[in-house]
Amino acid sequence: MPSPFPGMDPYLEGSLWMSVHAQLTAEIARQLAPKLRPKYLALATERLVLEEANGVYGAAREMYPDVSVVDTGKSSRRESDVATAAPIRLATVVPTRVPHVTIEIRETSTRQLVTAIEVLSPTNKRGRGREEYLTKRQRVLLSTAHLIEVDLLRHGQRVPMQHALPEAPYFVILSRAEERPITDVWPIQLEDRLPVVPVPLLPGDADVALDLQQALTNVYDLLGYDLAIDYSRPPEQPLSPSQAAWAARWLGNTEQNN
Numbered sequence: 009m010p011s012p013f014p015g016m017d018p019y020l021e022g023s024l025w026m027s028v029h030a031q032l033t034a035e036i037a038r039q040l041a042p043k044l045r046p047k048y049l050a051l052a053t054e055r056l057v058l059e060e061a062n063g064v065y066g067a068a069r070e071m072y073p074d075v076s077v078v079d080t081g082k083s084s085r086r087e088s089d090v091a092t093a094a095p096i097r098l099a100t101v102v103p104t105r106v107p108h109v110t111i112e113i114r115e116t117s118t119r120q121l122v123t124a125i126e127v128l129s130p131t132n133k134r135g136r137g138r139e140e141y142l143t144k145r146q147r148v149l150l151s152t153a154h155l156i157e158v159d160l161l162r163h164g165q166r167v168p169m170q171h172a173l174p175e176a177p178y179f180v181i182l183s184r185a186e187e188r189p190i191t192d193v194w195p196i197q198l199e200d201r202l203p204v205v206p207v208p209l210l211p212g213d214a215d216v217a218l219d220l221q222q223a224l225t226n227v228y229d230l231l232g233y234d235l236a237i238d239y240s241r242p243p244e245q246p247l248s249p250s251q252a253a254w255a256a257r258w259l260g261n262t263e264q265n266n
């Protein structure tokens with residue numbers, strides 16, 4: 009069953025997103041691969057980003073000198089020296105390994121990176137994960153490779169631009185190597201179908217088309233995300249009042265039509 013929304017489904021932005029992210033990048037690679045061969049390959053490459061959990065708590069610190077314990081070989085410990093108070097048990101902060109997948113289009117014979125396609129995740133848009141992503145992004149922008157960024161998340165910081173992006177919940181940004189710093193930007197409203205984006209290749213080769221809406225629809229349908237979502241409740245990532253009103257009307261009309 010397809011998503012009830014005409015474009016991006018805001019109910020996919022919460023706890024389901026990492027699953028959607030992995031499947032969507034794989035589907036994009038599958039869609040592009042037959043259009044690229046035999047000169048190019050579409051390869052999905054994974055890296056792990058460490059992210060600390062939000063909401064870190066700690067007590068006020070006091071400074072103590074270093075203490076060393078030396079075994080004297082004597083058993084002079086008395087019963088009263090043994091600590092009898094039970095410890096409290098608290099969870100410490102352990103970084104989470106978050107997988108990030110990039111689609112790299114490479115020239116077959118030389119394996120030269122031609123185009124990188126990034127589907128952004130929450131960790132690309134906040135904290136240390138954002139810093140790591142911007143460093144990687146800068147390397148691509150300073151190279152001869154093209155860059156496509158697909159931002160289907162309403163929350164978090166957008167990628168840096170010289171001028172403010174228009175008001176929209178979702179974006180696709182295409183940076184052609186030969187046209188930088190000018191980029192092509194697709195602002196996407198909640199009611200919009202996701203665009204068909206041109207994927208640039210080496211000079212002399214025509215762009216190939218990436219149908220993002222078809223890719224998302226295939227993933228939603230094949231993985232059965234409708235079974236994991238309760239559309240009678242608000243999405244995990246809250247909508248603005250106007251977006252929530254539109255979504256309620258759309259879902260109501262979709263239910264009536266079914």
